[in-house]
Amino acid sequence: MPSDKSTSPEGLISDIKKQQSSSGGAPVHLWNPPFLGDLDMRISRSGEWFYENSPISRIQIVKLFSTVLKREEDDYYLVTPVEKWRISVEDAPFVAVLLESEDEGDSQTLMFSTNVGEEVVAGPDNPIRVDYDAVTGEPKPYLFVRDRLEALISRNVFYQLVELAEQRVMDGKTVLGVNSGGEFFSLGEL
Numbered sequence: 001m002p003s004d005k006s007t008s009p010e011g012l013i014s015d016i017k018k019q020q021s022s023s024g025g026a027p028v029h030l031w032n033p034p035f036l037g038d039l040d041m042r043i044s045r046s047g048e049w050f051y052e053n054s055p056i057s058r059i060q061i062v063k064l065f066s067t068v069l070k071r072e073e074d075d076y077y078l079v080t081p082v083e084k085w086r087i088s089v090e091d092a093p094f095v096a097v098l099l100e101s102e103d104e105g106d107s108q109t110l111m112f113s114t115n116v117g118e119e120v121v122a123g124p125d126n127p128i129r130v131d132y133d134a135v136t137g138e139p140k141p142y143l144f145v146r147d148r149l150e151a152l153i154s155r156n157v158f159y160q161l162v163e164l165a166e167q168r169v170m171d172g173k174t175v176l177g178v179n180s181g182g183e184f185f186s187l188g189e190l
Contacts, residue, residue, distance in 0.1 A: 028070045029147055031079050039078065039085035041065075045152070047095035047115040059116075066116040069093055071148040094118070094151035096143050099160045108164070110180035112143055114151050120144075123181020128153070128161075130187055139188060161187060 042050045049056040049065065056062055070077045076089045098113035110122045120126050120143060131140045141153040141161070153161070165176045165187055177186040 026067050028068055028079055031070075031081050031084075033079060033082050033084045035077075035084045035086070037085065039087050041078070041085075041087040043076075043087070043089045043093050045091040047093075047097075047152070063116045066093070066118075069149060091140075092142060092150045092152040094145055094149065096120075096151040096153040096157050099157045101160075101164055105166075106179055106182070108179040110161075110164075110178060112151065112153070112157070114145065118145060120146075120151070121181055122178075122183070122185065124183055126181075127183065128178070128180070128185040128187075141187065158187075 040052045042053075044050065049062045056065075065078060068078050068080060070079045070084075071093075076087050076093060078085050078087055094114040094116060096112040097115050100111045100113075102109045102111075110128075112120045112122065114120065122128050122143060126144045129142050129144075131142070132138065133140055139158065141158050142150045143153055145151050161178050162176065165178050167174055167176055167190065168184065168186075169175075170186060174190045175186040176188055176190055177184050179185075
């Protein structure tokens with residue numbers, strides 16, 4: 001990777017801080033800068049961020065980078081209005097680590113908190129989906145966060161979802177699922 005300051009995390013941090021809107025979020029969906037290459041940055045399956053194989057231990061920097069994360073096709077990028085760098089994401093860029101539930105049944109609302117402090121209410125705009133590991137058959141639950149970005153739902157949070165779940169018949173199959181925001185999300189067949 002070039003040693004130019006604009007291609008370092010410090011240079012990106014400076015650019016990001018300049019471009020953030022007053023609401024704290026960056027209008028990433030409006031930015032289409034030129035692709036400048038691969039950045040030696042990785043987000044592990046556990047949601048930990050690494051730069052040059054060293055963990056980024058300052059959560060404020062991770063949170064800042066997460067605000068300018070963009071997904072195009074199957075690739076992930078950190079973008080500013082003038083730069084676009086591809087990074088590696090092992091699974092999903094975020095992890096849902098906390099769950100709060102209000103009400104019950106069809107009125108239930110599920111609010112998730114991610115490892116970067118974003119709060120997301122599951123519903124029509126933020127659905128829950130479950131994939132299954134091809135080798136082990138274990139469920140891999142996800143929550144849509146924003147702009148084609150998802151959070152892997154942590155094992156503990158998934159167990160909490162299962163405790164809140166109810167049985168329903170869908171398409172002639174009995175499934176276990178949860179309600180949130182007026183939607184029913186299947187967690188899997190019984």
